[in-house]
Amino acid sequence: MSANQDDANLLEVRGLTKTFGTLTACDHVDLSVANGEIHALLGENGAGKSTLVKMLFGTLEPNSGEIFWNGRAVTITNPGFAKKLGIGMVFQHFSLFEALTAAENIALSLDDGSPISTIAAKARALSYSYGLPLDPQSLVGDLSVGERQRIEIIRCLLQTPQLIILDEPTSVLTPQEADKLFETLERLRSEGKSILYISHRLEEVKRICDRATVLRHGKVVGHCNPRKETAASLARMMVGNDVEAVVRAPAQGIETAQPLLEIRALSRKPATPFSIPLRNINLTVRAGEVIGIAGVAGNGQGEFFESVSGEVPQQDAASVRIRGKDAGGLSITGRRLMGAAFVPEERLGHGAAPRMKLSENLLLSRHATDGKVFVGAGGMVKSDAIYAAAQRIIKAMDVRKSAPDPEAAALSGGNLQKFIVGRELDRRPSVMVVNQPTWGVDAGAAAHIRQTLIELARSGSAVLVISQDLDELFEISDAIAVMHNGELSKPLPIVEATFEKIGLLMGGAEPGHAEHALETS
Amino acid sequence: MMRLELVKRPQRSMLFSALSPFIAFVLTIIAGAILFALLGVNPVKAFQIYFLEPVSQVWQLHELAIKAAPLILIGVGLSVCYRANIWNIGAEGQFILGGIVGSSIPVLFPQFEGPLVLPLMLLFGMVGGAAYAAIPALLKARFNTNEILTSLMLVYVAQLFLDWLVRGPWRDPKGFNFPQTIQFNDSAILPELMPASGRANWGFVFALVAAVLVWILMSRMLKGFEVRVLGSSPRAGRFAGFGINRMVFFAFMLSGALAGLAGISEVSGAIGQLQPVISPGYGFAAIIVAFLGRLNPLGIVAAGLVLALTYLGGEAVQSALGISDKVARVFQGMLLFFVLGCDTLIHYRIRLIGLATPTLEAAPKLEEAR
Numbered sequence: 043m044s045a046n047q048d049d050a051n052l053l054e055v056r057g058l059t060k061t062f063g064t065l066t067a068c069d070h071v072d073l074s075v076a077n078g079e080i081h082a083l084l085g086e087n088g089a090g091k092s093t094l095v096k097m098l099f100g101t102l103e104p105n106s107g108e109i110f111w112n113g114r115a116v117t118i119t120n121p122g123f124a125k126k127l128g129i130g131m132v133f134q135h136f137s138l139f140e141a142l143t144a145a146e147n148i149a150l151s152l153d154d155g156s157p158i159s160t161i162a163a164k165a166r167a168l169s170y171s172y173g174l175p176l177d178p179q180s181l182v183g184d185l186s187v188g189e190r191q192r193i194e195i196i197r198c199l200l201q202t203p204q205l206i207i208l209d210e211p212t213s214v215l216t217p218q219e220a221d222k223l224f225e226t227l228e229r230l231r232s233e234g235k236s237i238l239y240i241s242h243r244l245e246e247v248k249r250i251c252d253r254a255t256v257l258r259h260g261k262v263v264g265h266c267n268p269r270k271e272t273a274a275s276l277a278r279m280m281v282g283n284d285v286e287a288v289v290r291a292p293a294q295g296i297e298t299a300q301p302l303l304e305i306r307a308l309s310r311k312p313a314t315p316f317s318i319p320l321r322n323i324n325l326t327v328r329a330g331e332v333i334g335i336a337g338v339a340g341n342g343q344g345e346f347f348e349s350v351s352g353e354v355p356q357q358d359a360a361s362v363r364i365r366g367k368d369a370g371g372l373s374i375t376g377r378r379l380m381g382a383a384f385v386p387e388e389r390l391g392h393g394a395a396p397r398m399k400l401s402e403n404l405l406l407s408r409h410a411t412d413g414k415v416f417v418g419a420g421g422m423v424k425s426d427a428i429y430a431a432a433q434r435i436i437k438a439m440d441v442r443k444s445a446p447d448p449e450a451a452a453l454s455g456g457n458l459q460k461f462i463v464g465r466e467l468d469r470r471p472s473v474m475v476v477n478q479p480t481w482g483v484d485a486g487a488a489a490h491i492r493q494t495l496i497e498l499a500r501s502g503s504a505v506l507v508i509s510q511d512l513d514e515l516f517e518i519s520d521a522i523a524v525m526h527n528g529e530l531s532k533p534l535p536i537v538e539a540t541f542e543k544i545g546l547l548m549g550g551a552e553p554g555h556a557e558h559a560l561e562t563s
Numbered sequence: 564m565m566r567l568e569l570v571k572r573p574q575r576s577m578l579f580s581a582l583s584p585f586i587a588f589v590l591t592i593i594a595g596a597i598l599f600a601l602l603g604v605n606p607v608k609a610f611q612i613y614f615l616e617p618v619s620q621v622w623q624l625h626e627l628a629i630k631a632a633p634l635i636l637i638g639v640g641l642s643v644c645y646r647a648n649i650w651n652i653g654a655e656g657q658f659i660l661g662g663i664v665g666s667s668i669p670v671l672f673p674q675f676e677g678p679l680v681l682p683l684m685l686l687f688g689m690v691g692g693a694a695y696a697a698i699p700a701l702l703k704a705r706f707n708t709n710e711i712l713t714s715l716m717l718v719y720v721a722q723l724f725l726d727w728l729v730r731g732p733w734r735d736p737k738g739f740n741f742p743q744t745i746q747f748n749d750s751a752i753l754p755e756l757m758p759a760s761g762r763a764n765w766g767f768v769f770a771l772v773a774a775v776l777v778w779i780l781m782s783r784m785l786k787g788f789e790v791r792v793l794g795s796s797p798r799a800g801r802f803a804g805f806g807i808n809r810m811v812f813f814a815f816m817l818s819g820a821l822a823g824l825a826g827i828s829e830v831s832g833a834i835g836q837l838q839p840v841i842s843p844g845y846g847f848a849a850i851i852v853a854f855l856g857r858l859n860p861l862g863i864v865a866a867g868l869v870l871a872l873t874y875l876g877g878e879a880v881q882s883a884l885g886i887s888d889k890v891a892r893v894f895q896g897m898l899l900f901f902v903l904g905c906d907t908l909i910h911y912r913i914r915l916i917g918l919a920t921p922t923l924e925a926a927p928k929l930e931e932a933r
Contacts, residue, residue, distance in 0.1 A: 137786055302878070375804030386802060395796040406792065406803045409785055421784045 050113035052077045052236050053098070053129075053205055058107030060093050061470050067093040067172035069260040070107070075205060080227060080237045082268060085257035086280055087482040088455065091240045092134070094257070095207050096239075099131045100124040109488040130203030132194045134210045136181045140316050148197045161200075169196050169343040172226050183316045187214040187340050195226070206230065209466045211236045212246060213510065217545035224250050242280070244273040258282055269559040281485045288492045291500065293520045302504035303382070303473045308351055308356065308370075318342035320349060323530045325523060327473070327504040332496060333533055334519030335508040336544050342528040343508050344387065347477045350506070351384040352377040364473055375410045383407075383471035386462055387478040387508075389455060393462045396451035400443075401425070401432040403450050404465055411469060431468070439464035440490065456487030463491050467498060474498055477508045481520050512541060569911040579909050584855050584866070587901035594897050604884055609738035612883045613876035623875070625761025629833050630874050632766035633658065633845040635867035636825035638852035639770070639777045640818030641859045646781065646858055647814045653699060653714030654822040655846025656721035657692040662830040663725055665690025666837050669751035670733050670744045680750040684827055692823015694817040695721065704808040710815075718846065726839045733837065744837040754831035766828035771864065773821055773900020778860040790814065813828040822846060843874065844892075851899040854906075870895060 056075040059066065066325075068090045085091045096102040100118040109116055111127050118124050124131075138147050145162035152161065162178035169176035174192045182190060188330035191214060198206060208227075212220040227237055227250060241247055247254060247268050254268045256279045264279050266323055281465065303326070310320040320342055327333045337343055348354045350362060359368040364380045368421045374384065384407075388394045394403045405416060405428050416431070418424050427467050429447060436443070439460040450458055459480070468476060479495065480488035496518050499505040508525075515522050521533035524547035531547050579586075595613075596606035637654045644651040665688030668680060699713040726742075735745045753764045781787035793800035793810050800807065830841055852870050856863030859909055877891025 063572075153853055351802075374802065378804070384802075388798075391796045392798045392802055395792050395799040397795055398792070402788065405785075405788060406799060409788075410804060418787050421786055423783060423785055423788060425783075 049446055050110075051075060051237075052112060054110040054113075055094075055098070055108075056108045058094065058097060058109070059105050060090075060097060060102060061105055066260050068097070068104075071257070071260075071262055073255050075236050075238055076253075077204075077236055078231055078234045080231055080250055081251040082238055082251035082254035083238060083240045083257065084242065084244075084247060084254050084268075084276065084280055086484050088484070089257040089280075090260040091257055092209060093260075095131065095209060095238065095240060098124070099129060099207060104396070124144060125201055125203070128202075128204035129207065130201055130205070130210060132191070132197035132198055132209065134213065136190050136194055138190055138193060140183035141181070142178060143179055143181055143484065144185070145284045146194045147182060147193060148178070148200065151197050152200060164200060165196050168199055172196075172199065172229060180541050187338050188216070191215070202249060203235070203521060205238060207234045207240070209240045210242070212241070212243060213241075216338060216548040217388070217512070218549055219244065244268075244276045244280075247276070248273065258281055277485070283486075286489055288489055288517050290496050290518060293500070294330050296328055296520065299330050300366075301326045301328050301329040301363075303350075303367050303475070304508060306356070306361055306363065307349065308346075308349060308361040309507075310345060310354075313345070313354075318345055318528045320345055321528045325506075325530060325533070327506050328473075329502050329504055330499055331520040332499045332505040332507060332518050334515035334522040335506065335525050335530070336512060336515050336522055336548060337508075337525035338509070338548055339510055341525050343477065343525055345528070346530075347475065347508060347526065349383075350475050351382075351386070366394050378407070378411050380473075381390050381471055382473040382475065383466035383469055385466055385474075385476040385479065387481065389458050389462060392449060394450040394458060397449055399432075399447045399449055400436070400441075400453075400461060401428045401447050403461070404432045404435070405429050407465060408469065424476065435461060435468050437465040438468070439494075456483040460487055460491060463494065467494060469497075470501075471503060472503045473506075475506045475508075478511075479507055479509065480514060481509075488514070508527040512544060515544075516541075524548050566915075568914045569800070569907070570914050571911055572909075575909055578768055579905075580857075583909060584857065584862070584902060587855070587898060587905050588869070590905075591894060591897045594901075595894060598795065598890075598893065601901045602886060604886065609880060609886075610883060612879050614872060616883075617872060617875035617879050617912065621910070622761040625757075625763035626875060627868065628756075628763040628767040630871035631867040632764075632770045633825035633829050634726060634849050634852045634870050635864055636766070636773055636828070637818075637822045637846055637849035638856060638863040639774050640821030640866055641849055641853040642856070642858040642860060642863060643777060643781065643790060644814040644818045645853060646794045647790045647810055648797070649703075649811055649814045650711045651696065651699070651714050651815055651818050651828040652711050652850065653696070653846070654849055655844065656714070657696050657822035657914040658829075658842055659718075659721040659725050659828035660695035661688040661692035661819075661826030662837065662841050663721075663728065663826075664688060664694075664823070665676055665827030666747075666830055669747040669831075669882035670837065673745060676748055678750070680748075681753065681831070684751060684831060688823045689812050689820040690823070690825025690889035692826060693820040696815040696819025696822070697812065700812045704811050710811075714815075722840075725837070725841070729837050729839055735836075739912045742839050746836050747831060750803050752835060753830055762833075764832035766825070766832050768866070769824060769828060773824075774860040774864050778812040781860065786813075822849075828928060848874075848895055851895050851902075855898060855902050870898075873898070 051074040053075040055071060058068055058071045060068040071094055083091050093102060098118065099103045100120045100123055109118060118129065119285050145165060146166055149158050149161045165176065165178045169192065174195060176192050176196060191211065211223060215223060230237060239251055251268050255262060256264045257436060258280060305323055305325040308320055308323040312319045318341060323346065335343065349356060352372055355373055356362065356370040359371040361370040363369060364377060364382050368379055369377050390396045394459050395406060405423065409417060416424055416428050432447065440482060441457045441461045443457060463479065476495065479491050492514065495505050495507065507518065519536055521535050522544055523533040524531040524540050524544060526548060527550060536545065599606040599609040618627060637658060641651060641654055665684040668675065668684050668687060685910065695717065698717060699710045702708040702713050703710045711827045729744055730742045733744045735743055746904060753766060756763050756765060789810065792803060793805055793807060797807060826847065829839060848870050852863055852866045855869065856866035873891045873894045877888040880886045880890060881888040
């Protein structure tokens, strides 16, 4: 179709290319978005979705290619120009000041100089009319992640855009909050606005999107109508081959198994004004089982992981017990020596030192537990031994890499995560605590990691998985507990758990949480 | 309108990383030539006097070793701090305290002689330097103060303390009111290595041994790994179970001990008594040595010799050409400037970006690598 006709697409992209050094993040990408459609941009993590939309919003400049807006060729040099054209964007990572109110945050992004009270009134009216109620006077620091996203959306809508780009909007929402969002999106579509919807969640794309463009390794691999596809066929387009399903044999005799990790009345004061306190958390993980902890990001999962791992030890020694012994007062090294292993959320800079070789990163978490093997007399590191052990892990976990012992930063996210998980599995830990095991990991590697976690549990270890990915938790857990505002619900056995029940808990619906409850109607 | 932007390079060039100190040295020479020309001196002749004449005879090489020894000792210690991302700028003060505490034995007990005196003095010197370095370490660990400021300010405290000592309680009563202590007795003097050919003393050997030991520590031992992890990714270090506060004390006290050893070696070797000024800024010049040596103990040995030459050259041009010996400071400053500049350009490249006409090739912002 010609870009100059009256029925031209709102947005048309041809041959857009962006390279970072030797990496081609977007490779001759074509995309068209018609007026009044919800268009999905599908792809795995690292497929180039975010790079593409950053070029559309003017925060990245393409190396080559053309962008047409209403049939007219444009060069989008900065976000201000994109906004002027009528493109609005809601980022995956919010850019809000926690110490300011919602209205002040909105005022900062609209540089029209109108008084805050006017903006607040407009924002309130707009938010109610779109079913996303928002109190403009509330401090961002006090709001839930879902409410913060509303600020971003309202701020975007106040600029009356023609095209709204949403980057993974439901990754921070409960299923019920997501339903609310979908209603709003459909409302916007009925008003003739277009939406570019970025996601890797197939079910929601099938549910609300009219057309989809699928990206893989920076290239467009197909355009389709998601309603006519199955989740499996979409997954195949995204990943390039079939992903093996994770196999989970039901756990046997868990009720009588030995508790290996016990958390008793764990509380923690907030470390900073905007971090979440932990409130009286109780949990038992027994030998042989996988317990999942669900929850919207920022409800205390990070604080919980630090407390369980011993990166921040507790006052009360009995608040964390490993293999029947008090561990609350011990450091992370002390807890490792009792048989526990930990995998944090951030890979680079927390789970691994980016500029160090894999063999050195092996030493990072195992210098004490395998002291005799890896460290010789007088504190000399046995470099042959750590090299051999690193190679063993690389082989066992199928870590793909370009050199025999590369720096951690040189690996892709999935491969580095496989190495970090493998580093801990290699010890055969009796307690394993993992935060976001497959965040940003490609589907093949994610399935591999999930399978190994299940196998570790079935071989007699206790596995605790903290994740925002509900599909993942349903796949691997024997029971799921939900963390909301620093409190942990009772674990729900997997046979009783449904998305709806877990979603309600994620919104804070458990009795006693009423005062923090979100609108879940 | 144009603006400059630093763009991170995808890969660091190994070749240029290794060459960077040499490139910096060449750039310093070029800038120095311009400087000499502006002063109305023939640059070729000036460089001959500055860099070649001070090392043309054997006794002069001894002088070079005397100047290089403290620079290397201090630089090696500082390299551990800087690798741990801990910014000890106060080696000059730790050097002085090492000199004072080590000298306390010959000054307060002039009758005490024998083979034990010297080892005890050296030990006292190291303890003095380490203890003085523990002050900024404690302030950082306990109150989270900025160690750059505290360690730097303690330099002036140390300088004034030494000044007070040699003018007051420790002044030589038979010294005609000169501000200096008594001459140390013979067993408190650090022996010369080869008295037949020059004055160089055992301090240079200490420096070489310290460089090799610290190199082994940093590249082969778990403690060195701990230093590197905490320096490059502190959160990963905490995950590894390494304590950041323990590291602050370790790095400060190790570098303080080496600076203290350098101080007492200088006092008992090259000077033979305490006087108001015992260092021509070794503690600060050693910062340049540490970076010029790429924070690698073996590289620091070479860098220490280069910096020692700038001191000797400064004295040489003063006597031969009548140029202020402050020119040595200028050369040291230029050297550090060019080393840091080269290092920056190895990690980043400069992009010129016109604001009026944005082009498609314009650079990404640093954080947006996908």
